Amino acid sequence: MNVHDSEKVVGTLLAQGYLQVETPGEAGLVLYNTCSIRDKAEQKVFSRLQNFKKTAGKDKIFGVLGCVAQQEGEKIFDRAPHVSLVCGSASYPKFGDLLVQIENGDRHVTGLSLDTEDTFDTPLTRRDNPHRAYITIIEGCDKSCAYCVVPFTRGPERSRTGESVMAEARGLAEQGFTEIQLLGQNVNSYRDPSPAGWDFATLLARVAEVPGIRRVRYTTSHPRDFVKPIVDAMDANPVLCDHVHLPVQSGSTRVLAAMDRLYTRDEYMRRIDWLRNAKRNYSITTDIIVGFPGETEQDFQQTLELLDEVQYDSLFSFKYSPRPNTSALEMGDRLAEEEKQRRLAILQERQRAIQIRRNAEMIGATLEVLVEGHNQALAQWIGRTSDHCTLNFTHAEASLVGKYLPVRVTRSGPNSLVGEAVTVV
Numbered sequence: 001m002n003v004h005d006s007e008k009v010v011g012t013l014l015a016q017g018y019l020q021v022e023t024p025g026e027a028g029l030v031l032y033n034t035c036s037i038r039d040k041a042e043q044k045v046f047s048r049l050q051n052f053k054k055t056a057g058k059d060k061i062f063g064v065l066g067c068v069a070q071q072e073g074e075k076i077f078d079r080a081p082h083v084s085l086v087c088g089s090a091s092y093p094k095f096g097d098l099l100v101q102i103e104n105g106d107r108h109v110t111g112l113s114l115d116t117e118d119t120f121d122t123p124l125t126r127r128d129n130p131h132r133a134y135i136t137i138i139e140g141c142d143k144s145c146a147y148c149v150v151p152f153t154r155g156p157e158r159s160r161t162g163e164s165v166m167a168e169a170r171g172l173a174e175q176g177f178t179e180i181q182l183l184g185q186n187v188n189s190y191r192d193p194s195p196a197g198w199d200f201a202t203l204l205a206r207v208a209e210v211p212g213i214r215r216v217r218y219t220t221s222h223p224r225d226f227v228k229p230i231v232d233a234m235d236a237n238p239v240l241c242d243h244v245h246l247p248v249q250s251g252s253t254r255v256l257a258a259m260d261r262l263y264t265r266d267e268y269m270r271r272i273d274w275l276r277n278a279k280r281n282y283s284i285t286t287d288i289i290v291g292f293p294g295e296t297e298q299d300f301q302q303t304l305e306l307l308d309e310v311q312y313d314s315l316f317s318f319k320y321s322p323r324p325n326t327s328a329l330e331m332g333d334r335l336a337e338e339e340k341q342r343r344l345a346i347l348q349e350r351q352r353a354i355q356i357r358r359n360a361e362m363i364g365a366t367l368e369v370l371v372e373g374h375n376q377a378l379a380q381w382i383g384r385t386s387d388h389c390t391l392n393f394t395h396a397e398a399s400l401v402g403k404y405l406p407v408r409v410t411r412s413g414p415n416s417l418v419g420e421a422v423t424v425v
């Protein structure tokens, strides 16, 4: 979502007459779009700001955007006095006006209000990828997971109208984009605010019908709002890709309750059963936090057992990081760093073994890939399957990026597959 926010900010800048340059050294205006989901990401922002200040010449204007901007607010001006603009994502719809203030010489410009009904839909987006486009359908988050800073940095949920999403999807198809990714912190809490009142499953089905669009993905789904009609919509139209990212966070119902995740392990498993009993094979991926305050060895073992039970195709795993304003702060950061690290390593090793085995089962299969790029060093094309696996392959053709073609899998590793194209393009 941050990548796409940056695309929209860049589009706004270009429309106001700015030019994008290759390196920060060449730039007159340097903007950092930031993440504060974990402490490490936040610290990186300040060290980059400091490092760049040392090497950069004078007369540059610096801005901090995104979640660190929202979280730290005007304190950023004290900590990094060379910064002139601090703007959270809820204020991006006003970004053009803030730029005008900068151009008029104001050196303490802020956009920090979270009190907004607006979403940042702009026709000015400058997309990085000519084949795959992101569309944000819902911004903010109304949940209150005990560990998470997002509700404090991105504000309350705001959905776009179904018609505005459809207009953007049709426009993208006309420009030649073939893959669309629908985005939201809780993408499946989507609810069309217009009288049509589409739910997420309806929106998915409609976007998948847009002529010219060959693949539709979405992220991130909250398990509580992952209802059966979503699986039915996916089953009904293969344009909706064979992949669901469904963050579980923990395999222990006790920890899930402490996290305020609003589902039990059994309720989560019911969703997995819907997917496993569906008409197509879906790849399922997840997010896991280890070392949440009070997580016992037994809770952790339940998470490992969940990996065995679900057989995820891949996962993102994190050590719990205490975040400002969150309710988990009161619970303390009770597990030692070494213990969190130990659990993370065990979890990752367990998942690696699962991926090695699952990927090896794909050898011999023929899968359609969208070609995303070329790896010069390996002399391989980089393909992406509908189930979101990387499938690299060899092909003599000079230019394949953006094409769809069938590839036969010949080798596998823990994180990707290797194959050969089966047709001449």
Ligand code: SAM
Pocket: 037, 038, 147, 148, 149, 150, 185, 186, 220, 221, 222, 247, 249, 287, 288, 289, 318, 319, 320, 321, 322, 323
């Ligand atoms: N809305 C999504 C959901 O509910 O699953 C998650 C969005 S969050 C931006 C991405 C992931 O970051 C979460 O799924 C969680 O695993 C991780 N995360 C969030 N806060 C964290 C924290 N304080 N410490 C460690 N990991 C965290």
Ligand code: SF4
Pocket: 141, 142, 143, 144, 145, 148, 149, 150, 151, 185, 186, 222
């Ligand atoms: Fe954070 Fe929970 Fe909202 Fe996801 S649902 S963004 S984890 S508060």
